[in-house]
Amino acid sequence: MRITDNMRLAFSGVVSNPVRSFLTALGVIIGVSAVIVVVSIGTGAKLATTQEIQKLGSNLLTITSGYRSQRAGLTEDVLPVIESCSLITEVTPQVTAGGTVSYGDQSLNTTVIGTSANYPEVRNLKMARGAFLIDDDIKNLTWNCVLGSDLAAELFPGEDPIGKKVRLDRVKFTVVGVAAPMGDSGFTSMDNIMYVPYTTLQKRVTGNQYIGSISAKVVSEEYMDAAYDQVYAALLAELGDEEAFRVTSQADLLEAVDTIAGTLTLMLTSIAAVSLLVGGIGIMNIMLVSVTERIKEIGIRKAIGAKEREILGQFLLEAAALSLTGGVLGVLLGYVGSRVINTSFNWPAVVDTRSVITGLSVSLAIGLFFGGYPAWKAAKLDPIVGLRHE
Amino acid sequence: MSLIELRNVSKVYSLGRGSVQVHALKNINLTIDEGELLAIMGPSGSGKSTLMNILGCLDRPTSGEYRLDGQAVNTMSSDKLATIRNRMIGFVFQSFNLLPRYSAVANVEMPLVYAGVPPKRRRETALRALEMVGLSDRVHHKPAELSGGQQQRVAIARALVGSPKLILADEPTGNLDTASSMEIMDILCSLNKQGITVVLVTHEPDIASLTPRVLTLRDGVCVSDVRRPEREVTSGENN
Numbered sequence: 253m254r255i256t257d258n259m260r261l262a263f264s265g266v267v268s269n270p271v272r273s274f275l276t277a278l279g280v281i282i283g284v285s286a287v288i289v290v291v292s293i294g295t296g297a298k299l300a301t302t303q304e305i306q307k308l309g310s311n312l313l314t315i316t317s318g319y320r321s322q323r324a325g326l327t328e329d330v331l332p333v334i335e336s337c338s339l340i341t342e343v344t345p346q347v348t349a350g351g352t353v354s355y356g357d358q359s360l361n362t363t364v365i366g367t368s369a370n371y372p373e374v375r376n377l378k379m380a381r382g383a384f385l386i387d388d389d390i391k392n393l394t395w396n397c398v399l400g401s402d403l404a405a406e407l408f409p410g411e412d413p414i415g416k417k418v419r420l421d422r423v424k425f426t427v428v429g430v431a432a433p434m435g436d437s438g439f440t441s442m443d444n445i446m447y448v449p450y451t452t453l454q455k456r457v458t459g460n461q462y463i464g465s466i467s468a469k470v471v472s473e474e475y476m477d478a479a480y481d482q483v484y485a486a487l488l489a490e491l492g493d494e495e496a497f498r499v500t501s502q503a504d505l506l507e508a509v510d511t512i513a514g515t516l517t518l519m520l521t522s523i524a525a526v527s528l529l530v531g532g533i534g535i536m537n538i539m540l541v542s543v544t545e546r547i548k549e550i551g552i553r554k555a556i557g558a559k560e561r562e563i564l565g566q567f568l569l570e571a572a573a574l575s576l577t578g579g580v581l582g583v584l585l586g587y588v589g590s591r592v593i594n595t596s597f598n599w600p601a602v603v604d605t606r607s608v609i610t611g612l613s614v615s616l617a618i619g620l621f622f623g624g625y626p627a628w629k630a631a632k633l634d635p636i637v638g639l640r641h642e
Numbered sequence: 643m644s645l646i647e648l649r650n651v652s653k654v655y656s657l658g659r660g661s662v663q664v665h666a667l668k669n670i671n672l673t674i675d676e677g678e679l680l681a682i683m684g685p686s687g688s689g690k691s692t693l694m695n696i697l698g699c700l701d702r703p704t705s706g707e708y709r710l711d712g713q714a715v716n717t718m719s720s721d722k723l724a725t726i727r728n729r730m731i732g733f734v735f736q737s738f739n740l741l742p743r744y745s746a747v748a749n750v751e752m753p754l755v756y757a758g759v760p761p762k763r764r765r766e767t768a769l770r771a772l773e774m775v776g777l778s779d780r781v782h783h784k785p786a787e788l789s790g791g792q793q794q795r796v797a798i799a800r801a802l803v804g805s806p807k808l809i810l811a812d813e814p815t816g817n818l819d820t821a822s823s824m825e826i827m828d829i830l831c832s833l834n835k836q837g838i839t840v841v842l843v844t845h846e847p848d849i850a851s852l853t854p855r856v857l858t859l860r861d862g863v864c865v866s867d868v869r870r871p872e873r874e875v876t877s878g879e880n881n
Contacts, residue, residue: 253755253756253757253758254755254758254760257755257761268743548739549741551739552739552740552741553752553756554724555698555700555727555733555739556727556728556733556752556753556756556800557724557725557727557728557729557753557756557757557804558724558756559721559724559725559756560720560721560724561721562756635700636695636700636701639700639735639739
């Protein structure tokens with residue numbers, strides 16, 4: 253028998269009962285699309301983090317408080333300690349708060365970052381208009397602020413924000429500059445941010461003396477490890493407790509995201525695997541039904557000269573065609589799902605070619621594995637039993 | 643030259659985990675020459691169907707030897723038997739046994755599919771076989787759209803499409819009216835005249851009387867083997 257004839261036979265078996273074939277393949281469709289979506293979420297997250305880190309530059313150390321408690325943490329006293337390290341060129345604190353910023357009848361929820369004058373240099377922030385905060389602003393606790401590009405565009409449609417006063421909850425800031433667009437950092441917009449002097453934010457707005465995180469720029473990428481040791485030693489000497497602070501590099505951050513994304517992907521993929529298993533059992537079930545329904549046909553085919561392996565091939569290929577059709581539909585559904593996540597949830601989901609190939613080959617393997625027993629049963633059928641069957 | 647040679651062929655079925663043994667055939671000795679037309683008769687349970695299954699290589703004897711065209715088929719593997727059935731034997735069944743999903747011509751093509759004949763050539767061969775049974779105008783009809791006699795003619799076309807040496811017909815007229823039965827017998831007789839050996843099982847004496855040799859079975863034993871001279875055989879025309 254020619255292989256093309258058996259393939260045609262297998263395919264006609266699938267299309268001759270389209271509703272049943274679709275329902276049977278549903279388990280595989282759901283399983284494969286789940287794999288595609290999950291992997292696209294993980295891949296997207298990794299890609300976005302990598303891009304963000306590349307944007308910021310990889311020669312950055314981040315110092316945060318080691319304590320979980322809100323009432324303990326780093327204060328501005330540690331800034332000169334870090335600055336004194338020879339491998340560190342710039343140090344900038346970031347005190348983060350949230351609030352509603354309004355101008356006229358426009359008002360928006362936004363992130364407020366209290367920082368120092370050298371923030372643009374450390375974090376690669378460019379200015380579109382005006383200037384960033386200066387050292388005098390920090391020293392004198394002024395009410396000056398810089399707006400992110402999206403924030404400026406939304407609060408001041410068709411207006412020049414420079415010199416205008418915006419309200420942040422109960423206090424007013426004067427806009428001195430507008431940042432250039434930074435783009436999305438994967439998860440949050442970097443353009444919906446209001447920058448104010450950290451001293452003003454700490455002492456005149458929140459009353460909280462602690463600093464959320466400190467960015468320290470290292471002389472060059474090759475000294476990252478040495479700079480890490482320097483900063484670590486200096487802070488340990490200052491604070492006397494290694495639990496009080498944490499120093500991380502961008503590489504650590506990338507690794508952490510990788511680990512989280514990997515764990516998440518593994519977990520969700522296991523769930524998808526269960527769906528695929530159930531799909532496979534469904535295929536086995538319906539193939540057994542199909543063999544029983546076609547006992548007479550098998551008997552006739554064997555009587556006129558079908559060999560065992562030709563009957564085996566017919567049913568095996570039919571199961572594979574069923575499962576692979578499910579796989580193809582699953583890939584399409586997964587692609588649509590990942591686009592939806594991309595647009596509605598603003599998550600940078602990216603469909604990975606490898607996950608498509610994996611999805612298709614897994615579905616093919618499921619068909620061959622779970623179709624094996626029914627096909628074997630069909631192949632071993634006694635032709636006399638088949639012919640006698642009514 | 644003999645096409646079929648059975649020596650001391652017995653078939654024993656074990657029922658109920660081997661506690662009951664049914665002797666369906668007991669020491670059958672039978673020789674059928676190439677080009678013969680033969681009817682096997684007997685009441686139900688006499689072993690006709692068992693003998694047909696063994697002759698058709700669908701079943702193996704429990705003991706004894708079966709040589710088909712000089713080859714000992716009782717020792718062959720099931721795949722080898724499948725090839726023998728495909729190349730040497732054509733089957734015609736009482737209930738036609740056509741595949742309902744396929745058209746007449748697709749049904750006739752099926753043995754050629756398993757013989758590995760390319761699509762274009764097997765379509766031509768199948769159409770020629772349908773022409774031989776007078777069904778050229780029904781090639782694309784499904785079995786359900788054909789009468790019983792037409793379905794049996796499709797089945798005969800399927801049996802002869804692979805140019806077999808032997809056609810085995812198990813009650814080929816059992817489900818048909820008299821007129822259709824005669825048509826079918828005419829076709830089988832004319833195939834026999836072309837040199838194909840035809841063995842048919844029947845319980846109708848009218849049908850058996852159309853053949854020059856009649857074998858009668860009872861309780862798995864061959865009780866008579868009657869050959870009549872050619873001229874005494876009643877033909878379809880003067881019946």
